[in-house]
Amino acid sequence: MELRLDNPLWLWLLVPVIAYFGLLGYRNFKRYAKLYRFIYAVRFLTAALLVFALAEPAAYRPAQEEQIIFLMDRSASMEGLEGEMADAIETAISNKKDSQNIGVYTFAEDFQTLLPVSKEPRPLPREQAKGDGRHTNLARAIELAANSGNTDLATRVVVLTDGNETQASALESLNRLDRDRVQIDVLPLQQADKNDAAIIGFETPADAFLGEAQAFSVSIDSDKETTGQLVFSRNDQEFGRQKISLVEGENLFSYTYPALEEGMAKYEARLELESDAFLENNALISITEVEGNPEVLVVSGSEASPIPGVLDTENIRVTSITANQLPANLSSILQHDSVIFDNVSGTSVGSQQMAVIEQAVQQFGMGFMMVGGDQSFGLGGYFKSPIERILPVEMEVKGKHELPSLGLVIVMDRSGSMAGTKMELAKEAAARSVELLREDDTVGVIAFDDQPWQIVPTEKLADPKEAADKILSVSPGGGTEIYRSLEEAYSQLEDLELQRKHIILLTDGQSSTSNDYDSLIEDGKDKNVTLSTVSIGSDADKNLLESLATTGSGRYYDVTDATTIPAILSRETIMMSRTYIVDKPFQPVVYNSRWNDLFTAGVPQMNAYIATTAKSTASVALESEEEDPVLATWNYGLGKTIAYTSGSGGWSGDFQSWQNWPAFWNRTVSELLPSFAEIPFSVTAKQQGVYAIEDPSRKSAIINVTAVDEKGNEVPLKSEPVAPGEIEVTMDAEPGLVFFSVSNENGASYRTGLTVPYGAEYKISNPNLPLLTTLAERSGGQVLGSLDEAMRDIPYESGSQKPIQQFLLLLAMLLFFADITIRRFGLRMPIRKKEKIAEAEQTDQTIGQLIKAKKRS
Secondary structure, X not given: OEEEEOOHHHHHHHHHHHHHHHHHHHXXXXXXXXXXHHHHHHXXXXXXXXXXXXXXXXXXXXXXXXXXXXXXXXXXXXXXXXXXXXXXXXXXXXXXXXXXEEEEEXXXXXXXXXXXXXXXXXXXXXXOOOOOOOOOOHHHHHHHHHOOOOOOOEEEEEEEEOOOOOOOOHHHHHHHOOOOOEEEEEEEOOOOOOOOEEEEEEEOOOEEEOOOEEEEEXXXXXOOOEEEEEEEEEOOEEEEEEEEEEOOEEEEEEEEXXXXXXXXXXXXXXXXXXXXXXXXXXXXEEEEEEEOOOEEEEEEOOOOOOHHHHOOOOOOEEEEEEHHHOOOOXXXXXXXXXXXXXXXXXXXXXXXXXXXXXXXXHHHOOEEEEEOOOOOHHHHOOOOXXXXXXXXXXXXXXXXXXXXXXXXXXXXXXXXXXXXXXXXHHHHHHHHHHHHOOXXXXXXXXXXXXXXXXXXXXXXXXXXXXXXXXXXXXXXXXOOOHHHHHHHHHHHHOOOOOOEEEEEEXXXXXXXXXXXXXXXXXXXXXXXXXXXXXXXXXXXXXXXXXXXXXXXXXXXXXXXXXXXXHHXXXXXXXXXXXXXXXXXXXXXXXXXXXXHHHHOOOOOOEEEEEOOEEOOOOEEEEEOOOOOEEEEEEEEOOEEEEEEOOOOOHHHHHHHHOOOHHHHHHHHHHHHOOOOOEOOOEEEEEEOOEEEXXXXXXXXXXXXXXXXXXXXXXOOEEEEEEEOOEEEEEEOOOOEEEEEEEEEOOOOEEEEEEEEOOOHHHOOOOOOHHHHHHHHHHOOOOEOOOHHHHHOOOOOOEEEEXXXXXXXXXXXXXXXXXXXXXXXXXXXXXXXXXXXXXXXXXXXXXXXXXHHHHHHO
């Protein structure tokens, strides 16, 4: 056993301690009594112990054991080599010594245990867990392996890999390892020919004009000679196929295609082969901005919109679609400069499309307008949706209209088939509906499987948050029995004195029993109870649910996109709880706006509109006699949005025959077009996940960047300034298309799309021998040709250290209290017998002398 000091410099404090006590002892030690000499020694020992404790001493005990840890790379680039690696490791383990502990781990982006560190030899399990193999994090794997098992033992980490790391830096991780304990050996591995070809480059012009010939350049790497087809698509629509022959190595192809459509074009090059190892590396995307006239997308509801017929199509390109054709990806939406919803119900627009539109407006300056009708605004189910957030009006009507008393019961399926997304969306929808109600409204929620469960009692809404929390706590399970739950809902509503009483039934299944629904619903109608039904998925009894809604004087919804469920329940709740349509002729009040000059000859009469409430920062251009906004605008992020609460048809009344009706719509569209100044920031990829963004003019003091993926989700990123007018952005995004919105403090903005390529795991590459060699050399290990030498002795020493600092402090504390005790109470020394006799004789002599002296006197 050895004594080791982690901070020996503290021992220099012994010099002043020894000097102090030495000087004190030299002057006074001889004069001290034994007791004080003892106290002197205790104090010196206490001070010495404290100094030694500061040096952090530890008792070191050497050990004869050592541990060898194998690390198997199971990332995508090593696919197919798992068996070969396992066999090599088992052969090596069979030659282990008794003093060697063995552990086997696998890694890719994650780290998994195959065999925990143990002294007993065991066979490797052949069924290995499949983790995420899209990345190789060699650095984390080495650190975790080095700190596995007994960290007091000398350790050798044997890594079987191609060394092509895609996350972190293994060389940097060496600085965090115990260099006197851990040694790293590497066994470089290389795939045999995998019959793989990969598109490694695809370039199109950044900008083009309508009709211009665009040069496409495609670079393909192949490890064999083969033939295939190169397929090109624009905005997910195929437009060209080319037969190609590939040679081993890099192949370059060039083509020319005309720019036939305006707007942002997402081009994709895709490689099709008969046999290919990885499909992940067979496609790349490029973005081209095709300049031309402004592009407006008009989305119609149940009836075709008349708006395209009054727009100036010579200067504005207009595309008309139905709500079901609305794209759900950002690149397709950004083809257009503005989007107009004409009486479009939120029940036909999924949450994905709403989120994409919000990002397009906020981050990329696209304009958006909602036109009124019986399927729009609050009646369309847009309450608390992304669409409501971007509009200048709130769907809620605040205090200006008489509202009917309402009783609402939501009957919600919680059977096992609802588990997952459907259940979560149904709960969110029910909770949102509760939030729409007032305190005086009556609400109840019944969840059912093979029996009804009362989640929220049917009574006046006292605490909306508590009710919402109860709804969100519902869990799925059980069968499906509809009738008893529906019967319970009717019985709870029938006798209530309310102006409107409504039931919403939501299910994805078929009832296990059949009963007389017609009598139940007819009796309810006699007591003013109505019923709407929502059918989710293909397994629901659509015929029954549609019949129930028809008989119950309600509405039937056949849901294929579960994300529309919240909009459906919001719409149903609002239709019952509010009178949103103001259906009486009126002349709008005109305020100062960009439309003013159109009304110099007078203001036509309107017939109807949807009641809303203007947001505090909105600009109201037209207002009803009841002070409800009819035409309102505001800026949302980089974009502008407009709410027109009247309609494009009969609701607009005399506006349709008004001479300025076409000018009104063209002026409105011009207001929607992006109004910010655009400067060409440059965005270039420096390496995977790292981008440099630069203002060529160097005039931008602050550069703000937002990244959004195709689904409209904001991508987390970190930005760091590197020079005036230049920043570096780091982000971790899935392969595909990512859109950058770049702006500065002066309001200038720029948008572009960049491709996040497939990971380096899917590239055709050789082992990274320089990295692996450096790892081995810096840690004192070897680059192995096989695992035969992996079981050799480790040159480092094993052993454990037990700190004794606390023991020294405890001993010093005991001596300190001993010092205090002795000084306070002293030590009673026993008096020897001879000393007592001498003392008595001396006393007798003294008394005798006193008596003699008295007689003489």
